[in-house]
Amino acid sequence: MGKLQLSLLWDVFAISTYFTVSLLFWYSGLLPDFATVRDRAKTKLRKLLYGVASFGWTGSTKHWQRHESLSLVLAGLSTPLVLSVHTIVSFDFATSVIPGWHTTIFPPYFVAGAIFSGFAMVQTLLIITRKILGLEDYITIGHVEAMNKVIVLTGSIVGVAYLTELFMAWYSGVQYEFDTFYKFRAAGPSVGLTGS
Numbered sequence: 185m186g187k188l189q190l191s192l193l194w195d196v197f198a199i200s201t202y203f204t205v206s207l208l209f210w211y212s213g214l215l216p217d218f219a220t221v222r223d224r225a226k227t228k229l230r231k232l233l234y235g236v237a238s239f240g241w242t243g244s245t246k247h248w249q250r251h252e253s254l255s256l257v258l259a260g261l262s263t264p265l266v267l268s269v270h271t272i273v274s275f276d277f278a279t280s281v282i283p284g285w286h287t288t289i290f291p292p293y294f295v296a297g298a299i300f301s302g303f304a305m306v307q308t309l310l311i312i313t314r315k316i317l318g319l320e321d322y323i324t325i326g327h328v329e330a331m332n333k334v335i336v337l338t339g340s341i342v343g344v345a346y347l348t349e350l351f352m353a354w355y356s357g358v359q360y361e362f363d364t365f366y367k368f369r370a371a372g373p374s375v376g377l378t379g380s
Contacts, residue, residue: 198272202265209258212251215241270294293345300338307331 219241222234241247274290307328314323353365 194272195276198265198269202262202269205258205261205265209255209262212254212258215239215251216243219243266298267295270298289345289348293342296338296341296345300335300342303331303335303338307335 215238218234218238222231222238225231225234271291271294274294278288278290310323310331311328314320350365353361356362
């Protein structure tokens with residue numbers, strides 16, 4: 185089995201495992217909501233469908249305790265999965281010989297970039313939802329500021345990674361690296377393609 189096939193196999197395992205855990209995490213959070221819809225359903229078919237979807241959720245103390253335990257387990261699995269998925273995918277690039285890709289800073293850069301973009305997306309949707317639904321009492325400025333701190337930290341890590349890549353392209357003395365970063369990224373692809 186070649187290197188490319190092996191790395192793609194690892195990608196399949198990492199991404200499918202991450203997707204499965206994320207799907208379970210998302211669905212388990214919907215169980216109480218499905219039960220609420222089941223209890224308010226007007227037709228027998230809807231009661232049956234939402235009853236199946238809610239897995240017999242009753243809202244008892246035992247169900248809530250199991251729900252919290254499941255959430256903790258899935259959150260505990262998700263954290264290393266986020267790190268492994270982004271690290272494995274970044275290793276695919278870092279072990280290549282394509283200019284601009286074979287750099288050892290990719291694993292922390294990919295992980296920080298994923299956290300940065302994830303928090304930014306969630307906060308964008310959160311601020312809109314907070315305003316439209318009038319949730320200012322529940323989602324306070326303190327929550328937004330705490331997320332801002334994570335965004336600034338991870339954004340700074342991504343910025344340092346960009347600067348490191350640019351420095352290494354200059355310091356390596358390899359013309360292909362230099363062209364990749366300065367001509368194609370900094371000045372745009374049209375400059376590199378026209379040869380100016």
